[in-house]
Structure formats: C-alpha cells, structure tokens
Amino acid sequence: MFKDSERLAYYAMILPGLLLLFAFTFVPLVYSVIAFQKFNPALGVQGSPWVGLDNILYMFSLRDARQVFFNTVLIATMKMAFVLVAAVTFALLLNEVRFLRIQRSIQTMVYLPHFLSWVILAGILRTILARDGMMNDFLGLFGVGPIYFLGQPNIFPWVIVFSDVWKEFGFEAIVYLAALTSIDPTLYEVAELDGANRVQKMRFISIPGIAPVIVLVACLSIGNVLNAGFDQIFNLYSPIVYSTGDIIDTYVYRIGLIQGQYSLGTAVGLFKTVVALILIGVSYWAASKFANYRIF
C-alpha cells in the first residue's frame, strides 16, 4: 500500500517537468517534418505540400552550405585545441605558484570573462579591435598594422578562436587544477629526494596525473565539433567575413528566420541534429571507454 502511494508521489513530482520537456523539446521535433515539405506558414504543417528529400538534396547542392559546414568544423576544432592547450598550460603553471593568495587572485582575474555574455564581450571586442582601438594602438608601437581584425576573412577565424581562449581558458583549467591538487604530494617529495628538477616533476608526475582528465575532455568535445559558438560569431561577424566566419547555426538563422525559407533552414538544422546525435553517441562511448566516464 505504502509503495503505491510512494510511486504515485514520484509520478506527481516528475509530471510538470515531463510536460514541459514534451512541449518544448519533442513538439519541435514533430515540427521538423517541414524539412520534407514546401512549408507555407499560411497553410500550416498539415496543409503544406510534401516534397520528399528535395530540401535535403538542394542543401547538398549549395556551395554556401558546404562552405559553412567546413567553417563550422574548422573553427570548432581549433577552439577546442587552443582552449585545451591554454588551460592545461595555465593549470600546470598555476600549480607551481607557491603564494596561495596570489594564486587565488590570478584565478579571480582569469575566470571573470567566462561569466559575461558574448553580447557584452563582443561589444568590448568591437571597440578594442577597431581600426583606432586599443589593440591597433598597441601593435602600432611595433610598427605593425593597422589590422582590420573583424573585416578580413583570413584573420577573422583567428579572432574567434583567440577571443574564445580569452573567455574560457581560465574556467576550463578548473578541472585540471582539481586533478593536480589530488595528486599525492609524497610523489613530488620522493622525486625531489631522487634529485628531480621542476621540469622533470612536471613531465613525470603532474602531466601523467592530469592525463585522464585531458583524455576525458577531448572525448567529450567530439560531440561539439558542429558547435562553433553561435552567440560569439553572431555578435562579431559581418557579410565581409561570411566566407570564413559563417557557421551552420548563423546560416540556419539567416536563411530560416530572416529570409523565411523555413523548410530549407529546418533541413540544414535537421542534418546538423542528426550528425550531432551520432557524434555525441561517439563521444560518450569514447569517454566511457577511455576515461571511465558516466554521465549519471
């Protein structure tokens, strides 16, 4: 008797969340069928004509779409690589700082950009990277520039990658710092007795100590190679740099919602969703195989 009432209570608790999950995650999935229609908002999903795979095939024939796919993977991969290297390096160096209060102050400084939105950070970057901004003033001291950071297709992806490093490297370092502090200190003491120097201790104790975490982060990032950072690019790009800076999410937004090609936008989005689901599956599989990770 008690068991039934207990179960009933659990169903009652989970019901509101479940309803919202259906309303805002699974209902949109149903709307995705317009990828196979020539959708007309006036006719609705039921009234719009079906066109089979036309939108999908059309998408593959678009040169834009292929370029956008390439840009997305390139930017996302470069971001992950650079953020990872910066975060690991930062964690290893910070671990060498003996003055705890300074260590904490440095963390306070580098974590801050993580909590600010890309709207704010892009507003700031647009000022700093302008032709007469602080960055070009600084480069001018060395006789370089002025450089049009946000207006040159060959430079723009690097601006995206390095501004992402600026925002995230400190915060990403947290997991590595945690792994470093959990290394048994006697390992270092024994190594010192054997005459190991700083670099050797780093090479043979610290780096192996955080290697599992690096593997885990690398595995989980597989699921993100199609996420190049909509908020960031949307707030920094312009038509001049579409050739190298336009990514799937910004492209879908423009063709789908701005130009009103609902079906094409949905088709591109759906393609991304399917590939992303496969990648996330691969990433969780890799994370559980190589790093013993379980999400729950």
Next chain:
Amino acid sequence: MLHRNTTDRIVDYLITAFLLLVGVTALLPLVNTLAISLSDKAAVSGGMVGLIPVGFNLDAYGFILRDDKFWQAFGVSVLRVLLGGALNFVLAVLTAFPLSRSVQRFPARNVFMWLFVFGMILNVGIVPWYLTISGYRLLDSIWALVLPGAVPIWSVILLMNFFRSIPKELDEAARMDGANPWQLLWSIYLPTSLPALATITLFSIVGHWNSFFDGLILMNNPDNYPLQTYIQQLVIADRPALHGGQAALLAQLSNNTLNAAKLFVAMIPILLVYPLLQRYFIRGIMLGAVKE
C-alpha cells in the same frame, strides 16, 4: 616542499609574474571599456582613450539613469531572472528527486532518465523551435523567455547526483517515522543539499541574465527586449534609435561612450554576484564533471 635553492625561487617568481601578467591582460579589455565610458566625447572619437579616462566625466552614466528604454529592458531582465530562476529551481528539485530514487522504489525511473537525457542532447534547430513557440502564441510574452528552458536538465543531473550521495540512513530513519516522499524531500533532502541548490540557482541566474537570442527572435516589439537583446541591437546591430532620452544630451555624448557605459552597467549584476559565482560554480563543475 623540501629545500629550495635560489634558482628555484627565481623561477617561482618568474612564473608568478608571468601569470599575474596574463591575469591583468585578461582584464584589460574591461578596463578599456570602463575608461571609454568615463571619457570625453572628443577623446573617444580621436581614439585617444586607453586604460585611463581622458576628460573624466559621468555624463554617460547620468544619461543612462534617465534613459527609460534602458531601464525598461533592465526590468524585463530582472523579471526573467526572478521568474525563470524560480521556475528552474522548483522544476529542477521536483524532477531530480524522483530520478535520484532507486529502480525498486520508482520502477519508471530509468525510462524517464533516458527521456530527459535525450531531451538534453537533442537540439532540434532554431526554425522548428521558433514555430513551436509561435504556435503556442507566446511571442512577445515573458513566458516565451522562461518556459522553453524551464527544466534545466544539466542542473537536474547535478542535483540528482547530489541527492544520491546523501547517506541512506537519514532516508530510512525518516521512513520509520512514517514520512512520505514529499516530507522526505522537504525535511531531509533539501536542507542537506544547500550547496548544490546554490550552484544550480546561480547557473539559472547567470543563464537568464546573459541570454539575448531568445529575446531577439521571440520578441517582435523592442519594448519587450531583455537587457542583453537591447544592448545587442544597440551596440552590435547598430540601431541607435533605441537610445532613449533627450536628443540634445545625446548629441553631446558619442555613441561609443554611451555604449561603453551601457555595457558596463549590464556587467554590474554579474560583478556583484561574482564572489558567489566563483565559489559555487567551481563546486558545481566538480560535482558534474569529476565524479567517480
């Protein structure tokens, strides 16, 4: 640590100095924005302002104080943080608790768990998402900003893991006294989970304060924009018409000065909760990411 020689100590100082330099550099862009917001119009348009204000004045901030559009957007943001944060909190707790139970106690637990995780990784794309919300007739309503993300699945998982780490003895003891699941949640699980609850609440607050894109596509009337969307339209999309207030005063200020001041004011709430963020976010990351 054992004996440290002079070279070791010099290297210590070099590393410390280098990292301090990195830290300070990370903050320079913010300092530059603050300096521009406090500078004279002419100095800003001449590109003369670096890290120190030139022709110090508070005109831009005075202008913002009297700018109705800015405070309207600020109000929408505060409302979405309060409403959205409260919804996120209640739904995270109510969803996480049943999911934290064993399959013996709640046989459907695994099915629901997979549904929520699938919901989290499934990203259907912006067009169907927009059509759904527009189909519910939520456009231009505050509910469009808080309902779609009302179940914060990542927070649910974090909280669920936290609930599971609470000793079973507490649970059993309360059951002996005849407590039902609601009483268990209320008198055992919530009071012992305060750090995790603080973490997920901060997640919600920062998330709601920082999001701009839902406001951009779901609000047709600029009067309904939350602050980040308002700033995005003003600073990024360059629609100066959104600057409210008196035209005469606006003429004395450069757009750059005013924009910088608005960026800075939008940062202030985050700066105010920053000490808490640092403490609880880090704990949250450890709970979520590094678990055996």
